[in-house]
Amino acid sequence: xxVTVWNENRHEKQNDKVAGIxxxxxxxxxxxxxxxxxxxxxxxxxDEPEHGLTDEVLADTDVLVWWGHKAHNEVKDEIAEKVxxxxxxxxxxxxxxxxxxxxxxxxxxxxxxDLKWREADDRxxxxxxxxxxxxxxxxxxxxxxxxxxxxxxHFDIPTPDQLLFVxxxxxxxxxxxxATFKRGKGKIFYxxxxxxxxxxxxxxxxxxxITNGVNWAANKNTPSPTYGNRKQLEKISDK
Amino acid sequence: xxVTVWNENRHEKQNDKVAGIxxxxxxxxxxxxxxxxxxxxxxxxxDEPEHGLTDEVLADTDVLVWWGHKAHNEVKDEIAEKVxxxxxxxxxxxxxxxxxxxxxxxxxxxxxxDLKWREADDRxxxxxxxxxxxxxxxxxxxxxxxxxxxxxxHFDIPTPDQLLFVxxxxxxxxxxxxATFKRGKGKIFYxxxxxxxxxxxxxxxxxxxITNGVNWAANKNTPSPTYGNRKQLEKISDK
Amino acid sequence: xxVTVWNENRHEKQNDKVAGIxxxxxxxxxxxxxxxxxxxxxxxxxDEPEHGLTDEVLADTDVLVWWGHKAHNEVKDEIAEKVxxxxxxxxxxxxxxxxxxxxxxxxxxxxxxDLKWREADDRxxxxxxxxxxxxxxxxxxxxxxxxxxxxxxHFDIPTPDQLLFVxxxxxxxxxxxxATFKRGKGKIFYxxxxxxxxxxxxxxxxxxxITNGVNWAANKNTPSPTYGNRKQLEKISDK
Amino acid sequence: xxVTVWNENRHEKQNDKVAGIxxxxxxxxxxxxxxxxxxxxxxxxxDEPEHGLTDEVLADTDVLVWWGHKAHNEVKDEIAEKVxxxxxxxxxxxxxxxxxxxxxxxxxxxxxxDLKWREADDRxxxxxxxxxxxxxxxxxxxxxxxxxxxxxxHFDIPTPDQLLFVxxxxxxxxxxxxATFKRGKGKIFYxxxxxxxxxxxxxxxxxxxITNGVNWAANKNTPSPTYGNRKQLEKISDK
Numbered sequence: 003x004x005v006t007v008w009n010e011n012r013h014e015k016q017n018d019k020v021a022g023i024x025x026x027x028x029x030x031x032x033x034x035x036x037x038x039x040x041x042x043x044x045x046x047x048x049d050e051p052e053h054g055l056t057d058e059v060l061a062d063t064d065v066l067v068w069w070g071h072k073a074h075n076e077v078k079d080e081i082a083e084k085v086x087x088x089x090x091x092x093x094x095x096x097x098x099x100x101x102x103x104x105x106x107x108x109x110x111x112x113x114x115x116d117l118k119w120r121e122a123d124d125r126x127x128x129x130x131x132x133x134x135x136x137x138x139x140x141x142x143x144x145x146x147x148x149x150x151x152x153x154x155x156h157f158d159i160p161t162p163d164q165l166l167f168v169x170x171x172x173x174x175x176x177x178x179x180x181a182t183f184k185r186g187k188g189k190i191f192y193x194x195x196x197x198x199x200x201x202x203x204x205x206x207x208x209x210x211x212i213t214n215g216v217n218w219a220a221n222k223n224t225p226s227p228t229y230g231n232r233k234q235l236e237k238i239s240d241k
Numbered sequence: 242x243x244v245t246v247w248n249e250n251r252h253e254k255q256n257d258k259v260a261g262i263x264x265x266x267x268x269x270x271x272x273x274x275x276x277x278x279x280x281x282x283x284x285x286x287x288d289e290p291e292h293g294l295t296d297e298v299l300a301d302t303d304v305l306v307w308w309g310h311k312a313h314n315e316v317k318d319e320i321a322e323k324v325x326x327x328x329x330x331x332x333x334x335x336x337x338x339x340x341x342x343x344x345x346x347x348x349x350x351x352x353x354x355d356l357k358w359r360e361a362d363d364r365x366x367x368x369x370x371x372x373x374x375x376x377x378x379x380x381x382x383x384x385x386x387x388x389x390x391x392x393x394x395h396f397d398i399p400t401p402d403q404l405l406f407v408x409x410x411x412x413x414x415x416x417x418x419x420a421t422f423k424r425g426k427g428k429i430f431y432x433x434x435x436x437x438x439x440x441x442x443x444x445x446x447x448x449x450x451i452t453n454g455v456n457w458a459a460n461k462n463t464p465s466p467t468y469g470n471r472k473q474l475e476k477i478s479d480k
Numbered sequence: 481x482x483v484t485v486w487n488e489n490r491h492e493k494q495n496d497k498v499a500g501i502x503x504x505x506x507x508x509x510x511x512x513x514x515x516x517x518x519x520x521x522x523x524x525x526x527d528e529p530e531h532g533l534t535d536e537v538l539a540d541t542d543v544l545v546w547w548g549h550k551a552h553n554e555v556k557d558e559i560a561e562k563v564x565x566x567x568x569x570x571x572x573x574x575x576x577x578x579x580x581x582x583x584x585x586x587x588x589x590x591x592x593x594d595l596k597w598r599e600a601d602d603r604x605x606x607x608x609x610x611x612x613x614x615x616x617x618x619x620x621x622x623x624x625x626x627x628x629x630x631x632x633x634h635f636d637i638p639t640p641d642q643l644l645f646v647x648x649x650x651x652x653x654x655x656x657x658x659a660t661f662k663r664g665k666g667k668i669f670y671x672x673x674x675x676x677x678x679x680x681x682x683x684x685x686x687x688x689x690i691t692n693g694v695n696w697a698a699n700k701n702t703p704s705p706t707y708g709n710r711k712q713l714e715k716i717s718d719k
Numbered sequence: 720x721x722v723t724v725w726n727e728n729r730h731e732k733q734n735d736k737v738a739g740i741x742x743x744x745x746x747x748x749x750x751x752x753x754x755x756x757x758x759x760x761x762x763x764x765x766d767e768p769e770h771g772l773t774d775e776v777l778a779d780t781d782v783l784v785w786w787g788h789k790a791h792n793e794v795k796d797e798i799a800e801k802v803x804x805x806x807x808x809x810x811x812x813x814x815x816x817x818x819x820x821x822x823x824x825x826x827x828x829x830x831x832x833d834l835k836w837r838e839a840d841d842r843x844x845x846x847x848x849x850x851x852x853x854x855x856x857x858x859x860x861x862x863x864x865x866x867x868x869x870x871x872x873h874f875d876i877p878t879p880d881q882l883l884f885v886x887x888x889x890x891x892x893x894x895x896x897x898a899t900f901k902r903g904k905g906k907i908f909y910x911x912x913x914x915x916x917x918x919x920x921x922x923x924x925x926x927x928x929i930t931n932g933v934n935w936a937a938n939k940n941t942p943s944p945t946y947g948n949r950k951q952l953e954k955i956s957d958k
Contacts, residue, residue: 090591090636092851112588113568113663116707129394129415133942134809134901141942143395155368155407156382156705158568158664163639163881168394168407168415175710176368176407176415184851185591186636225850227634227860229594232653329830329875331612349829352807352902355946372703373570373662382705395944397807397903402878403641414949423612424830425875464611466621466873468833471892607872607893621873633846633885634860646872646885646893654846654885654893 003220004042006063007033008055010070011047013198020198028069028196028203035209036067041216048073053081060084065094065219067212068101071198082106090186094219096212099196102157107192110185111159118154118175125172126150126195128179132166137180137191137214145207151197153177159192169194180211187224191215242459243281245302246272247294249309250286252437259437267308267435267442274448275306280455287312292320299323304333304455307340310437321345329425333458335451338435341396346431349424350398357393357414364411365389365434367418371405376419376430376453384446390436392416398431408433419450426463430454481698482520484541485511486533488548489525491676498676506547506674506681513687514545519694526551531559538562543572543697545690546579549676560584568664572697574690577674580635585670588663589637596632596653603650604628604673606657610644615658615669615692623685629675631655637670647672658689665702669693720937721759723780724750725772727787728764730915737915745786745913745920752926753784758933765790770798777801782811782933785818788915799823807903811936813929816913819874824909827902828876835871835892842889843867843912845896849883854897854908854931862924868914870894876909886911897928904941908932 009029013020024031029045036043046054048070060066066085070077082105089095089110097107102115128145130138145167154175160183167180179194193211196202203209248268252259263270268284275282285293287309299305305324309316321344328334328349336346341354367384369377384406393414399422406419418433432450435441442448487507491498502509507523514521524532526548538544544563548555560583567573567588575585580593606623608616623645632653638661645658657672671689674680681687726746730737741748746762753760763771765787777783783802787794799822806812806827814824819832845862847855862884871892877900884897896911910928913919920926 086590110590112564112590114707118707118710120710127413127415130942130944131394131396131417132400132901133395133944134904134906134938135941136939138942139940143942143944152710154710155370156372156707157370158705158707160638160661160663161371161403161641164400165404168417170409170413170415174366174409176366176409178370178407183638184849185638187851189851221851222853223856224852225847225855225858225860227636227847227850229592229596229634229636232596232598232630232632325829351803351827351829353946357946357949359949369703369705371662372705373665373667373699374702375700377703378701380703382703391949393949395946397944397946399877399900399902400880422877423610424877426612428612460612461614462617463613464608464616464619464621466608466611466875468831468835468873468875471835471837471869471871605891605893609872609874609895610878611873633848634850635848639849639881642878643882646895648887648891648893652844652887654844654887656848656885 003064004044004062005036005065005067005216006044006046006059007036007067008046008069010073011049012073013071017198023199023201028198031203032067032212036213036216039213048076053077055081055085060088060093063093064221065096065216067096067098067216068104068106069098069196070104071100074104077105079105082109086110089188089190092187092221092224094216094221095188095190096215096219097190097192099194102192110190111183113160114158117157117177118152120152120173122152122173123149124152127170128167128195129170130166131168132164135164135166137166137211137218139214140210141207147195147202147205150195150200150202153179153194187221189219189221191219242303243283243301244275244304244306244455245283245285245298246275246306247285247308249312250288251312252310262438262440267437270442271306271451275452275455278452287315292316294320294324299327299332302332303460304335304458306335306337306451306455307343307345308337308435309343310339313343316344318344321348325349328427328429331426331460331463333455333460334427334429335454335458336429336431338433341431349429350422352399353397356396356416357391359391359412361391361412362388363391366409367406367434368409369405370407371403374403374405376405376450376457378453379449380446386434386441386444389434389439389441392418392433426460428458428460430458481542482522482540483514483543483545483694484522484524484537485514485545486524486547488551489527490551491549495676501677501679506676509681510545510690514691514694517691526554531555533559533563538566538571541571542699543574543694545574545576545694546582546584547576547674548582549578552582555583557583560587564588567666567668570665570699570702572694572699573666573668574693574697575668575670577672580670588661588668591638592636595635595655596630598630598651600630600651601627602630605648606645606673607648608644609646610642613642613644615644615689615696617692618688619685625673625680625683628673628678628680631657631672665699667697667699669697720781721761721779722753722782722784722933723761723763723776724753724784725763725786727790728766729790730788740916740918741920745915748920749784749929753930753933756930765793770794772798772802777805777810780810781937782813784813784815784929784933785821785823786815786913787821788817791821794822796822799826803827806905806907809904809938809941811933811938812905812907813932813936814907814909816911819909827900827907830877831875834874834894835869837869837890839869839890840866841869844887845884845912846887847883848885849881852881852883854883854928854935856931857927858924864912864919864922867912867917867919870896870911904938906936906938908936
C-alpha cells in the first residue's frame with residue numbers, strides 16, 4: 003500500500019514554536035510513524051510544483067493524508083478537483099484537524115464544514131463511541147490530550163456514515179471528532195486533533211488512530227460500476 | 242393524536258424530595274405540558290392493573306412516553322412484549338432518561354443499553370448536532386441544565402438513525418443524549434435528561450424537545466407491508 | 481408554507497408529445513397538485529430572468545422542487561451556488577428524476593451522481609423499504625408505473641440518511657429511488673420518477689409522495705448555530 | 720483468526736436433493752472455501768451437545784457464520800442468548816439466508832425480521848450499491864444467480880449501518896440482500912443467498928462475498944468500555 007502525506011508546511015517555516023515541535027514538518031512526523039507501522043509512505047507539500055500532487059503521484063497513492071490550515075486558498079482549484087476525482091475513483095483520504103476547511107474536503111462534503119474554535123489550552127478527551135470499529139483498535143475507552151485547540155459543535159458536515167469519537171472540551175463544548183464518509187469508491191476519515199502548536203502527532207494513541215485510519219481507508223480491488231445509456235441490455239424476461 | 246405518558250411512579254411515593262418537585266408525579270408533569278401543547282394526553286403507571294397498558298389503551302395510543310428507573314424488573318414480560326409489538330406496528334415511543342434500561346427499549350435495541358452514570362450535580366450542556374431536525378425546533382444551539390445526573394459514553398446502543406443532541410458534562414464525559422431509531426413501522430426517540438431529583442421536566446426547553454419528539458414520533462397512515470409466501474404472484478414478464 | 485416549483489421547461493416547448501402530456505409544463509402540473517393539497521405554490525423556470533430565482537424568491541421559499549434534464553449547464557453557476565447556500569440555511573429541496581445531474585444536487589452531494597439509464601418503456605415498481613416514514617403516508621406497499629425510463633445502480637450518491645424506496649425495473653435493474661439527505665439546516669428528498677415522455681406526475685400516488693416530501697422538507701424555526709472564534713466563552717469550571 | 724460455521728444440518732439429512740448438492744452439509748461446503756482462503760475454520764451443528772457451541776468454542780471463535788431454516792425453534796434459548804452476548808462482546812457474526820429468522824439475529828435486531836418469499840426458480844441479480852466496501856472486493860458490478868428462492872421487501876430490519884447489495888428478482892421484487900449492523904463490540908453481516916435446494920454456496924462470487932464478510936467482521940483488540948457508577952472520577956476542573 004502506498005501512502006502520501008500532504009502538508010501545507012507553512013507554519014513550520016514561519017513559526018519557531020511549530021518548527022521546534024515538528025522539525026521535519028507535520029508531514030515528516032506523520033510519515034515517520036506510518037513508516038514505522040510498515041506503510042510505504044511519501045510526502046508532498048504545498049510549495050512543490052503542482053503541490054507535489056502530479057497525476058503520477060495521485061495514481062500511485064492508495065491513501066492520502068491531508069493537513070492544511072492557513073493556506074487553503076493557495077491550493078489550486080484544478081489540483082483540488084483532481085484530488086476529489088481520485089477519491090471518487092477509490093483513493094482513501096484521511097483529513098486531519100484544520101483540513102476540515104480544505105477545498106477537497108468541502109467539495110466532497112457539500113456543506114460549509116464550519117465549526118467553533120478557541121486557542122486556550124483546553125483539555126480534550128476523545129471518547130470512543132463505536133468500540134466495534136477497526137479504527138479504534140489498540141485504544142482504551144478514551145484518549146486524553148492535556149492541551150489542544152478547541153473545536154465545537156455545530157460542525158457543519160453531512161451525517162457521518164460512522165461516528166467513532168466524540169470530544170469533550172474543558173470549556174464546555176463537544177465535537178464529533180472522528181467520523182467516516184464514503185464518496186464514490188473512496189473512503190474518507192476525518193480526525194480532529196492536531197493543532198500545530200501542540201505536540202499532538204507525537205502522541206502514541208493519536209498515531210495509532212491515524213495508522214488505523216490509513217489502513218481502513220485503503221481500497222483493494224472493489225467493483226467498478228458502469229454508467230450511462232444501457233439500451234442494449236437484453237431483456238431478462240426473454241429467457 | 243392520542244398520547245399516553247407511562248411512569249413507574251415509585252420515587253414520587255417514597256422520596257419526599259421527588260414528591261416535592263413532582264407533586265402530580267413525573268407522568269403528571271409531562272402530561273400537563275403536552276396537554277398545553279394541544280395533545281390529547283392520558284397517563285398510565287406501574288401499579289395500575291396491567292400497568293395501565295391494556296390492549297385497548299395501547300390500540301388507542303399513537304405515541305407512548307416512557308419513564309422508569311428502579312422497577313424495570315417489575316414490568317411484566319408479557320406487557321413489555323405487547324408494547325414492543327405495538328411499536329413495531331406503528332406506535333411512536335419516546336424513551337426518557339433511565340428508561341434506557343427498560344425492558345421495552347432493550348428488546349427493541351438488541352444491545353445492553355448500558356452506560357456510565359454519576360449523581361454529583363454535574364452541569365450538563367446538550368448541544369444540537371442536527372439543526373435540520375423537527376425535534377430541535379424552537380431551541381437555541383444548546384440547552385444548559387445547571388445540575389443533572391451524569392450519563393457517559395460508551396452508551397451501548399445500535400447506531401442511531403439520527404443523532405440530534407450530544408451532552409457535555411462538567412466532570413469530563415460526553416453522551417449521545419438525543420437519538421432516533423425506527424423499528425418496524427414505529428419511530429423511537431430517546432432523550433437523556435430527567436433524573437427524578439432535579440426539576441428537569443419543568444424546564445421549558447426540555448418540554449419543547451419532548452413535545453417535538455411526540456409530534457415527530459406520531460405515524461399517520463403509513464404503508465402496511467405484507468409478509469410470507471408470495472407464490473401466487475403473477476409473473477410480470479407475462480405482459 | 482411557501483413552495484416554489486422550478487422547471488427547465490424546455491422539453492415542453494420543443495417536443496409535442498411532452499407538451500401534450502404537460503400542457504402547462506411539468507412545473508404547472510406539479511404546482512397544481514401541491515395547491516390542491518393546500519400548499520401556497522409558485523413556479524419558476526430557466527428562461528426567466530435569474531431563472532426566476534431572485535434573492536427575494538429564494539428568501540420567501542420554504543421548499544424548492546427542482547426538475548431539469550437537458551439544460552443543466554445553462555443554469556448559471558452563481559444561481560446554483562445561491563440555491564445551495566439557501567438549502568444550507570434551511571430551505572427544503574425536493575429533487576426530481578433527471579435533476580440528479582443538476583448543478584445544485586451535485587454540489588450538495590459531493591459525488592458524480594451518475595447512474596445507468598434506458599428509454600425502453602420498462603415497467604417500474606417502487607417498493608417501500610421504510611414504512612415508518614412520513615413521506616410514505618397514504619401509500620400501499622409499492623407503487624407500480626406501467627412505463628418509465630429505467631434508472632439503475634450504481635447510483636453514485638453518498639450514503640442516504642434515510643432510504644425510503646427501492647425500484648425494480650423489468651429489464652433487470654434496481655435503483656434507490658427515494659432517499660433523504662440533510663445538508664446544513666436543509667432537508668433534501670430525492671425522488672426518481674418523472675421522465676418527460678410519460679404521464680408520471682399525473683399519477684395520484686406519485687403526487688402523494690411529492691406532496692409528502694414537500695411537507696417533510698419544510699423547516700420551521702430550527703436552531704441557528706454560530707461559528708468561528710469563541711475565545712470569550714467563560715470557563716464553566718469557574719462556578 | 721478462528722471461524723466457526725454453524726449449520727442446522729437437517730435438510731441435508733432428510734432431503735436427497737439437498738444432500739446431493741451439499742454432500743458434506745452446507746457447513747462443510749462453507750468451511751471448505753473459508754479454509755481455502757486461509758482461515759482457520761471449524762464447524763458446529765444443531766444436533767451436537769449444546770449445538771456444538773460450548774463456552775469454550777464461543778470464546779475461541781472470532782467470527783461465527785450461521786445457517787438455519789426449519790429448526791430455529793429447536794435452538795435452545797440459553798444458547799441463543801449466549802451467542803448474542805458473545806456478539807455484543809466482540810465476536811463477528813455472518814448471518815446467511817433463512818437465518819434472518821434465527822433466534823440470535825432477531826434478538827440482535829429487535830424487529831420481526833420478516834419478509835416475502837417464493838420458491839419458483841426466480842433469477843436473482845445482486846447489485847452492488849456500495850463499491851467502496853471491503854466486502855465487495857473482487858466482484859463485478861453485480862452477481863447473477865440463475866435460480867434462487869425469492870426474498871422480497873419489506874424486510875423488517877432496523878436501518879442497516881451499511882447497505883451493500885440490493886437484489887432484483889425476476890418476479891417483480893427487490894430485497895436489501897447485503898447489509899451490516901454493529902451491536903455492542905460485534906460486527907454483523909447479513910447476506911441473503913443460499914436456499915438449500917440450489918448450489919449457491921458453490922458459486923465463486925458468493926464464496927468471495929462470504930469470505931470478505933468473515934474478514935470484515937473479525938475484531939482485533941478494540942476498546943473495552945466500562946459501565947456503571949463513576950462517582951470516584953476526579954473533577955477535571957481541579958487542575
